[in-house]
Amino acid sequence: MRSREKTVPLSRINPDDNTFHITTKTCINSLVNSIQNVGLITPPILLEKSSKFIIVSGFRRIAACKQLGWQNILSRVIDSGIKRLECIKLAIADNSFQRQLNLIEQSRSLYMLSPFYKDDIALGKETSSLGLPENPSFIIKIKKIYHLPQTIQNSLLSNNVSLDMALELGRLEEDVGVKFADLFSKLKLSLNKQMEILTMFKEIAFREDISIFELLKESCFQGIVNNDDLDRNQKTQKIRSYLKQRRYPALTKAEKEFKKHVSNLKLGAGAKLIPPNNFESTVYTLCLQFKNLIELKERKAELDKIIKNPSMKKILR
Amino acid sequence: MPGKTKIELLYIDQQVANTPVAISIKSRLNVPSEIVEGPHKVFKSVSSANDPIRKGKEVLFLTRNKGAFIKTCPGTRSYTCCGYKILHIGTFCVMDCAYCILQSYFHPPVLQYFVNQDDLFSELDILFSGKAVTRIGTGEFTDSMIWEKWTDLSGLLVPKFSSQAHAVLELKTKTTAIDGLKSLSHNRKTIAAWSLNTNKVIHNEERQTASLSARLKAAARCESWGYPLAFHFDPMIIYDGCEEDYKHVVEQIFSHVSSDNVVWISLGTFRFIPNLKPIVQKRFPGSKIIYGEFISGLDGKMRYFKPMRINLYRKIVGWIKEFSTDVLIYFCMEDDEIWKKSLGFIPSECGGLPRMLDESAIHHCELDV
Incomplete structure (x- = not known):
């Protein structure tokens, strides 16, 4: 690739042209310190366009030098006749061989490259040499990130949602996907809980012929989310409980009734009554704890009381 | 809603290509055909389609049944099974019901018809020689009557069962393809049975099936030809207003046919293996x-x-009993x-469910014990 080293006035570099922008990093403080102490080790790569220069690689370095008050910067300027694909590869390689690109950066890279290849299989053959994933099915997934709303991308970047969840949110209406990304980021939920909550929302909305957006706006739900007296674990628990009650009203009611009856049994600390899963079987389990014969006799007496208690009859009806 | 499925291609297993059954089906079906060395090409063609389940309804594969024609209903642990036997004539269905377990049961789902009928009849001879009361049906892995257009199966099976007195054949369907039954000698050893549902469920969830009214008219015709009848409320779907709708179905049954001629009515609410859910979500959004x-x-x-x-069961049982206290409900x-x-x-108080059903079959179908 033809290029030459040249000192370029910073005023002639267009920092807003993001044609070749790969990095998601915006903080330049450590870079400013480094340049201040040891100077600019690697010159940025520029492409001359009309009377200006656009950045192929080195966005943060240029921003750091500007912050340091530099007027000029030693750069590597590539020949303007060079093909766009070569510039893209240069921009990607300059980033990916210094550090592991995050998913957003990989997505940007693949999105830039894809118009130049007939399909994702052909693209995959090229990407490994650029430090990018080469599996076509993974490429298909990663490329979709590029089109996700910024909030969802940010949640993915900060590991608040997984790639699969980010794509799932991307399939929802934009407002709805963003609201879930925001919720999941605030509550710091595991993937399983995120999936559970999202599925509940979708199914409740579908069952009740309302939109997910309407469901999200409902006061019951908003009351939990905006309750400042609750920490995030409490909020999560209340949200799950609320959704379960709404999605499975009969089952939830039966569970509440069972709890009420068990409470009437006044079981001591050494006894526990476990209902059949989802009340599907008719087999209940009673656990009794004891350390010695005296305690066992006490349990026996408790057991006799339980058998006579009308609540036990109600449980087993 | 996607368009109607229609068989577009006939695959014929090389091993059966020259059999009279295969030749007859080929001429009656009148679609392009291809002789294949085995199932591999058929399965590959179906599996690679965007919607393999739909594709599986658009090709028919004529082949041999290499396994048993008579199977025991797989049942399921922890719940009471009726002890039914399956006459395995083929697989899959041309109709397209959202809840159909066959969508996830076969891998891949392919409409297959077994042409080695000599083997089938040999197995039936062995079954009949055992002289045990047996209830057997063709409607477990397929619909019993979809094959009427292209095969003479009922014309062979019904007389076959009529010539013995220990087994009953149940032909279970959602179609009205019963014309071929009219002139057959059945000796009440064949039960004409329909899966029934509410008009709403039929309209929304059962693509390409006959309407409730058409099914019941077909049942009435079968009754007029002397066939005993059965009805299956399965799967019953719970939705707002379902109770009134199922009550209407019960009323419709008994306004079309006599309760005395009903061998049994089964009830079963919708149940499904978890991997059916994504299939329904995708195919029936x-x-x-x-x-x-x-x-x-x-x-x-x-x-x-x-x-x-x-x-729901209590209510439907009550409505059925308003028309007849004798009809066997299970x-x-x-x-x-x-x-x-x-x-x-509970069934064990009456000798068990298989025995209850056997007794009803004995009574209605005039079996020898």
């Missing part, structure tokens, strides 16, 4: 049937929460609690 209040049952299948099942794959709370007894 407007369907709400999978969003009911389902719990994981003792056999791993998703079932409506038990009190909801009991509530539950397909339910436990003793459901039986007791819905019907007031």
Whole structure:
């Protein structure tokens, strides 16, 4: 690739042209310190366009030098006749061989490259040499990130949602996907809980012929989310409980009734009554704890009381 | 809603290409055909389609049944099975019901018809020679009557069963393809049976099936030809207003046919293996049937929460009993609690469900014991 080293006035570099922008990093403080102490080790790569220069690689370095008050910067300027694909590869390689690109950066890279290849299989053959994933099915997934709303991308970047969840949110209406990304980021939920909550929302909305957006706006739900007296674990628990009650009203009611009856049994600390899963079987389990014969006799007496208690009859009806 | 499925290509297994049955089906079906060395090409063609389930309904594969023609109903652990036998004539179906388990049961789902009927009849001869009361049906892995257009199967099976006195054949369908039954000698050893549902479920969830009214008119015609009848409310779907709708179905049954001629009525609410859910979501995106209040049952299948099942069963049992206290009602794959709370007894008090059904078959189909 033809290029030459040249000192370029910073005023002639267009920092807003993001044609070749790969990095998601915006903080330049450590870079400013480094340049201040040891100077600019690697010159940025520029492409001359009309009377200006656009950045192929080195966005943060240029921003750091500007912050340091530099007027000029030693750069590597590539020949303007060079093909766009070569510039893209240069921009990607300059980033990916210094550090592991995050998913957003990989997505940007693949999105830039894809118009130049007939399909994702052909693209995959090229990407490994650029430090990018080469599996076509993974490429298909990663490329979709590029089109996700910024909030969802940010949640993915900060590991608040997984790639699969980010794509799932991307399939929802934009407002709805963003609201879930925001919720999941605030509550710091595991993937399983995120999936559970999202599925509940979708199914409740579908069952009740309302939109997910309407469901999200409902006061019951908003009351939990905006309750400042609750920490995030409490909020999560209340949200799950609320959704379960709404999605499975009969089952939830039966569970509440069972709890009420068990409470009437006044079981001591050494006894526990476990209902059949989802009340599907008719087999209940009673656990009794004891350390010695005296305690066992006490349990026996408790057991006799339980058998006579009308609540036990109600449980087993 | 996607267009109607139609068989577009006939694959014929090389091993059966020259059999009279294959030649006859080929000439009656009148679609392009291809002789294949085995199932591999057929399965590959179906599996590679965007919607393999739909594709599986658009090709028919004529082949041999290399296994048994007579199988025992797989049943499921923890729930009461009726002890039914399956006459395995073919697989899959041209109709397209959202809840159909066959969508996830076969891998891949392919419409297959077994042409080695000599083997089938040999197995029936062995079954008949055992002289045990047997209830056997062709409607488990396929619909019994979809094959009428292209095959003479009922014309062979019905007379075959008529010539013995220990087994009954149940032809279970959602079609009205019964014309071929009219002139057959059946000797009441064939039960004409229909899966029934509410008009709403038929309209929304059962693509390409006959309407409720058409099914019941067909049942009435079969009754007029002397056939005993059976009805299956399976799967019953719980939705707002379902109770009134199922009551209407019960009323319709008994306004079309005589309760004395009904051998049995089965009831079963919708249940499904979990991997059917994504299939329904993809193939029937407007369907709400999978969003009911389902719990994981003792056999791993998703079932409506038990009190909801009991509530619906109790009501439908009551409505049926308003028309007839004699007709045998049974539950397909339910436990003793459901039986007791819905019907007031458990099968073991009556000798077990298989025996109850056998006795009804003996009575209605004039079997020798």
